[in-house]
Amino acid sequence: MAAAGSYSIQPTSGIGNQLQSKSLPEVALSSKSLSFSSQLHTFSVKSLRATGQLHLQGVSALVRAEIDSDTMQVDLSLSPRVNSVKPSKTVAITDQATALAQAGVPVIRLAAGEPDFDTPAAIAEAGINAIREGFTRYTPNAGTLELRKAICHKLKEENGISYTPDQILVSNGAKQSIVQAVLAVCSPGDEVIIPAPFWVSYPEMARLADATPVILPTRISENFLLDPKVLESTLTEKSRLLILCSPSNPTGSVYPRKLLEQIAEIVAKHPRLLVMSDEIYEHIIYAPATHTSFASLPGMWDRTLTVNGFSKAFAMTGWRLGYIAGPKHFVAACGKIQSQTTSGASSISQKAGVAALGMGYAGGEAVAVMVKAFRERRDFLVKSFGELDGVKISEPQGAFYLFLDFSSYYGSKADSFGVIDGSESLCRYLLDKAQVALVPGDAFGDDTCIRISYAESLTTLQAAVERIKGALVALKSAVTI
Numbered sequence: 001m002a003a004a005g006s007y008s009i010q011p012t013s014g015i016g017n018q019l020q021s022k023s024l025p026e027v028a029l030s031s032k033s034l035s036f037s038s039q040l041h042t043f044s045v046k047s048l049r050a051t052g053q054l055h056l057q058g059v060s061a062l063v064r065a066e067i068d069s070d071t072m073q074v075d076l077s078l079s080p081r082v083n084s085v086k087p088s089k090t091v092a093i094t095d096q097a098t099a100l101a102q103a104g105v106p107v108i109r110l111a112a113g114e115p116d117f118d119t120p121a122a123i124a125e126a127g128i129n130a131i132r133e134g135f136t137r138y139t140p141n142a143g144t145l146e147l148r149k150a151i152c153h154k155l156k157e158e159n160g161i162s163y164t165p166d167q168i169l170v171s172n173g174a175k176q177s178i179v180q181a182v183l184a185v186c187s188p189g190d191e192v193i194i195p196a197p198f199w200v201s202y203p204e205m206a207r208l209a210d211a212t213p214v215i216l217p218t219r220i221s222e223n224f225l226l227d228p229k230v231l232e233s234t235l236t237e238k239s240r241l242l243i244l245c246s247p248s249n250p251t252g253s254v255y256p257r258k259l260l261e262q263i264a265e266i267v268a269k270h271p272r273l274l275v276m277s278d279e280i281y282e283h284i285i286y287a288p289a290t291h292t293s294f295a296s297l298p299g300m301w302d303r304t305l306t307v308n309g310f311s312k313a314f315a316m317t318g319w320r321l322g323y324i325a326g327p328k329h330f331v332a333a334c335g336k337i338q339s340q341t342t343s344g345a346s347s348i349s350q351k352a353g354v355a356a357l358g359m360g361y362a363g364g365e366a367v368a369v370m371v372k373a374f375r376e377r378r379d380f381l382v383k384s385f386g387e388l389d390g391v392k393i394s395e396p397q398g399a400f401y402l403f404l405d406f407s408s409y410y411g412s413k414a415d416s417f418g419v420i421d422g423s424e425s426l427c428r429y430l431l432d433k434a435q436v437a438l439v440p441g442d443a444f445g446d447d448t449c450i451r452i453s454y455a456e457s458l459t460t461l462q463a464a465v466e467r468i469k470g471a472l473v474a475l476k477s478a479v480t481i
């Protein structure tokens with residue numbers, strides 16, 4: 001940033017233009033843009049091609065720009081909205097691990113939230129048939145009536161909630177369902193209440209809507225479940241949306257019905273407050289835990305937006321299919337956003353979705369087989385890490401993640417690595433030394449933990465545990481500072 005006054009600024013390399021200005025309070029110049037700090041104006045160098053007089057809210061300046069390069073630079077400035085959003089760490093780690101694997105490093109990737117199973121054959125066949133039969137055109141924005149009816153039937157039978165097809169909006173994945181709902185119901189300055197640890201996207205979606213994420217911490221000793229008293233003391237007239245996720249990504253916690261009832265009682269006292277219940281892991285649940293849909297609780301239907309999808313239980317991540325169910329007023333608002341952005345979900349995926357819902361209660365045998373495998377893996381990991389000193393565990397009751405507290409290792413130092421000062425450096429250390437990719441807990445709002453996705457075969461998990469244990473033992477035996 002240059003000081004106020006008159007300048008002659010020699011820009012950074014590659015452009016070769018000369019700029020002079022008079023009487024401007026402050027001018028900053030990068031290779032891409034000129035910005036005048038007293039205003040919100042940012043000029044691309046392209047716009048300063050000519051010599052001339054520049055007028056800026058009463059301040060005028062002589063600007064001479066001589067461009068001797070044929071290549072014009074593009075203004076790379078971004079909207080403040082996107083600048084306020086953090087990139088997804090899960091995606092970043094997954095990409096890093098994939099790059100290492102492609103370079104020949106034998107990395108075990110336990111970072112992604114994606115089942116390792118193939119989409120069940122009956123579902124895949126329905127998609128293939130849709131293509132063969134030419135079911136390849138735009139569908140209604142809200143989704144085919146066939147799929148929305150099937151969703152209504154599922155929600156009634158499995159979740160005890162009644163909806164009509166005009167109260168369902170099918171989208172390109174539950175992620176889209178969630179962001180649209182946040183955009184549809186939040187006004188600038190509204191608060192979105194998010195218990196931590198949270199799915200990485202919730203706070204960023206709130207920011208995209210110009211709302212303020214309000215994070216409510218939970219404790220591993222309480223299985224990462226929200227304390228209703230904490231919720232009660234947080235709510236104000238600005239609180240617009242409470243986001244619940246059960247079974248939870250990243251902790252695998254499942255909210256018992258009794259706790260949801262207590263939360264519902266508090267919610268009922270706040271007329272402005274809506275609840276988004278993200279139930280995408282509903283079927284991946286380990287008995288005796290059971291799933292309760294928040295909208296099924298007395299008085300909650302009118303203010304609950306139920307989100308669900310096909311990615312997790314049906315191993316359909318790439319099909320991009322999810323949905324939201326709720327009062328027509330809100331669902332129609334979400335549909336308005338969708339109609340002006342992506343339009344309806346893939347016609348092929350929707351046919352596959354109908355087949356998925358036709359596989360029987362809770363996905364039938366095909367889903368039960370996957371859930372059984374997830375359970376075995378969970379049991380193995382809980383036992384294995386339970387044997388390790390200084391690791392705290394809350395046994396997951398659903399989903400396919402383990403959120404382990406490794407904070408007792410923080411402060412350790414490893415040869416040629418440096419100090420482990422939090423979840424991010426521990427994950428970097430484990431990627432470097434054990435060649436296992438995990439996600440740091442700080443991405444989920446809890447730096448004491450790291451997340452292990454056990455959507456991998458038992459053999460792979462056994463190898464991963466050996467490597468992690470080896471690296472941690474080496475760390476413990478290093479100098480503790």
Ligand SMILES: Cc1ncc(COP(=O)(O)O)c(C=O)c1O
Pocket residue numbers: 113172173174175176199245248249278280309310311317321322
């Ligand atoms: C808690 C949670 N909600 C929603 C989603 C979005 O799922 P999709 O967009 O694949 O349907 C995910 C995916 O990781 C998730 O973990």
